[in-house]
Amino acid sequence: MNGSILSRIERLEAGKLTRSQRIMLEYFGKVDFKQIMYMSITDLAEATGLAEATVLRFCRSLGFNGYQEFKLRLAQDNTDVRGRESGGGYVADIMEDYRAAIDNCRANILPEQMEKVFEYILSARSICCFGVGHSYLAALELHNRLMKMGIVTFCERDTHFQSILISSRTPLDLLIVFSISGATKDVVEAAELARAYGMKIIVVTCYEKSPLTRFADIILSATSMESPVEPGAMSSKIMQLFMVDVICTGVHLTDKSRFDGFIAKSNVATAGKLI
Numbered sequence: 274m275n276g277s278i279l280s281r282i283e284r285l286e287a288g289k290l291t292r293s294q295r296i297m298l299e300y301f302g303k304v305d306f307k308q309i310m311y312m313s314i315t316d317l318a319e320a321t322g323l324a325e326a327t328v329l330r331f332c333r334s335l336g337f338n339g340y341q342e343f344k345l346r347l348a349q350d351n352t353d354v355r356g357r358e359s360g361g362g363y364v365a366d367i368m369e370d371y372r373a374a375i376d377n378c379r380a381n382i383l384p385e386q387m388e389k390v391f392e393y394i395l396s397a398r399s400i401c402c403f404g405v406g407h408s409y410l411a412a413l414e415l416h417n418r419l420m421k422m423g424i425v426t427f428c429e430r431d432t433h434f435q436s437i438l439i440s441s442r443t444p445l446d447l448l449i450v451f452s453i454s455g456a457t458k459d460v461v462e463a464a465e466l467a468r469a470y471g472m473k474i475i476v477v478t479c480y481e482k483s484p485l486t487r488f489a490d491i492i493l494s495a496t497s498m499e500s501p502v503e504p505g506a507m508s509s510k511i512m513q514l515f516m517v518d519v520i521c522t523g524v525h526l527t528d529k530s531r532f533d534g535f536i537a538k539s540n541v542a543t544a545g546k547l548i
Contacts, residue, residue: 277350278306278343281335293327294334310348313456314340315482341456367507374508378515381494389491391524393473397447399425401467403435404451405459411451411477411513418521423535432459436466444471452476453509455483464488477516479509 276284282298290298300321301309309317317340318325332343394400400419404412409430416428429435439448448467452460455478467474468488476489486492493516525532 278335278347279350285334293323294331296321296323297328297331306347307351310344310351313454313480313483315484316480319482370508371511374512375515378512382519386491386493387519387523390475390493390520391527393447393475393491394419394424394520394524395527397473398445399427399442399447401435401438401442401446401448401472402426402428402451403448403460403463405432405457407510408451408453408457408460408513410510411517412449414514415449415451415517415520418517419524421536421539422521422525422532423538424524432463435459435463439463439466439470439472442467442470442472444473447473447475449475449477450485451478451513452483452485453479453513455480455485457485461485461488477513479512 282301285294286298312320314325314328318328321328329340332340335343337343337346402412402416402419404410413428413430416426419426427438429438442448448464450460450464455461455476461484464474464476464485465488473490474488475491475493476486477493478485479494480486481492481494
């Protein structure tokens with residue numbers, strides 16, 4: 274089935290609607306479609322009072338394989354093309370995206386919550402840093418920073434090895450997982466497995482109400498306005514890396530002299546490898 278969201282809805286309305294389909298269509302009539310573009314399936318389910326499985330069935334009744342495909346079509350129907358003319362207009366747009374990403378992230382950082390994050394990191398026997406796709410960069414950066422401070426960390430990119438690593442962890446270990454959407458199947462499965470083995474879990478995401486956060490002990494979040502047509506936008510990566518910097522700097526300051534010693538040793542160990 275091809276066509277815009279509106280044309281698909283018109284075809285659906287031409288038939289006999291179920292109760293849940295009527296509820297969904299009534300909600301669509303009350304809100305701007307652009308607002309739905311940035312909602313997780315959990316957000317939309319709560320807004321309509323329906324189950325997530327029901328929302329998924331509605332998307333399929335419109336001819337989509339799943340919720341993400343529905344949002345992608347919705348975003349394509351409502352593309353807001355900003356000025357990208359020469360002369361610096363697009364540069365200002367990019368700068369504003371970056372500034373907004375960091376401002377949103379900063380607004381959601383609570384001192385008492387960060388103290389709990391530092392406590393989890395410092396008391397963990399080991400830390401697994403996971404991220405899939407675009408979020409892997411932040412997980413790797415966190416791993417590298419903490420490892421240089423003498424903290425035992427692992428960062429597996431392959432999802433099979435992630436599962437193998439988690440299977441040897443205990444309640445003494447910590448999982449820190451990055452996901453913009455909080456709905457990526459691989460990271461949700463990793464978090465579910467980590468919960469089964471008793472690991473503490475910190476989730477860094479843009480959606481507090483998402484499948485991934487159900488397994489979280491701590492949620493570090495920032496509001497995201499990332500369009501489905503541009504997943505992995507640089508502003509989202511900057512938000513994640515900003516959070517990595519906040520975490521690592523905060524941990525460092527809890528015992529600066531100790532961590533300075535580890536960093537100095539790591540610098541000496543790699544000094545001869547630099548040209």
